Amino acid sequence: MSHTLLSLVVPFYNEQESIGSFFPRVAAVLEQLEGVDFEIVCVNDGSRDGTYPALIAAARADSRIRVIDLTRNFGKEAALTAGLDEARGDIVIPFDADLQDPPEVIPQLIAKWREGFDVVMARRVDRMSDTLMKRMSALLFYRVHNKLADVKIPENVGDFRLMSRDVIDALRLLPESRRFMKGLFAWVGYRHSTIEYTREARSAGQTSFSAWKLWNFALEGLTSFSTAPLRIWFYLGSTIALLSFGFACEIIIKTLIKGVAVPGYASLLVSILFMGGVQLIGIGIIGEYVGRIYTESKRRPVYLIRSRFQSEATTASPAHE
Known part of the structure; x- marks a missing residue:
């Protein structure tokens, strides 16, 4: 029986506290998928805590885990781009290390993909785990952006989605250095569908996105796709x-x-x-x-990679560049 390869792409930045609960919960879900093999592509985005050693330890214990170590902190959009470039899967799912997007939703994404959709988005119907300020600012951003921009972004849809290999190949053709991934996901098009889920609280640690960073992120999105x-x-x-x-x-x-x-x-x-x-x-x-x-x-590169690591069960030694 032919198996589909799923790549779960996960940027990590100072997520040492989350790693202990992340891999057991995610692996438990992915191992139950019928006809699907998987890899977890972990991108260490210049973490300053113990995230990288913890990722290496996890990869040594499980050959399905790959670690991509960036030379410094390039930001989540660049780290996500690196993960998508490195993903080998027939289908790819960007995912957050904080587990606010529950991995138990992944089987629903795959079921929709098997119906013939190239993109299956996960829309948050309940964001009570977020602060009131974050919920209101997110609502305002989506409304303003979609009024002004030519490319519309579905409300309450983040990076968490399934994309086929054709979509990933199309994204890799886009040359811009300053990348607003939600906008790029929408720009490439393709046949898409949506499932709904409830957003959970962080499994551990604190978010690195301050109000100032969120404001700049919103400004980046607006100027990327609208004049x-x-x-x-x-x-x-x-x-x-x-x-x-x-x-x-x-x-x-x-x-x-x-x-x-x-x-x-x-x-x-x-x-x-x-x-x-x-x-x-x-x-x-x-x-x-x-x-x-x-x-x-x-024309600077979006990111630079210091090293790649996968356990000896699959590769003899980490590749460097």
């Missing part, structure tokens, strides 16, 4: 110019015809400060896009 902020600023500038012209006409009429004195310095100061703020915001938005052009023009 609407630039267009909005054109319309805002046009509106302010028209209002200013109307106000100037009103002052001329009051002064020349009605003899009303010109308002004092307070209104002038407010106008100058307002316009200065508007101009600075506009320059900042332009700067975001110029910064993306600057970064992409360098």
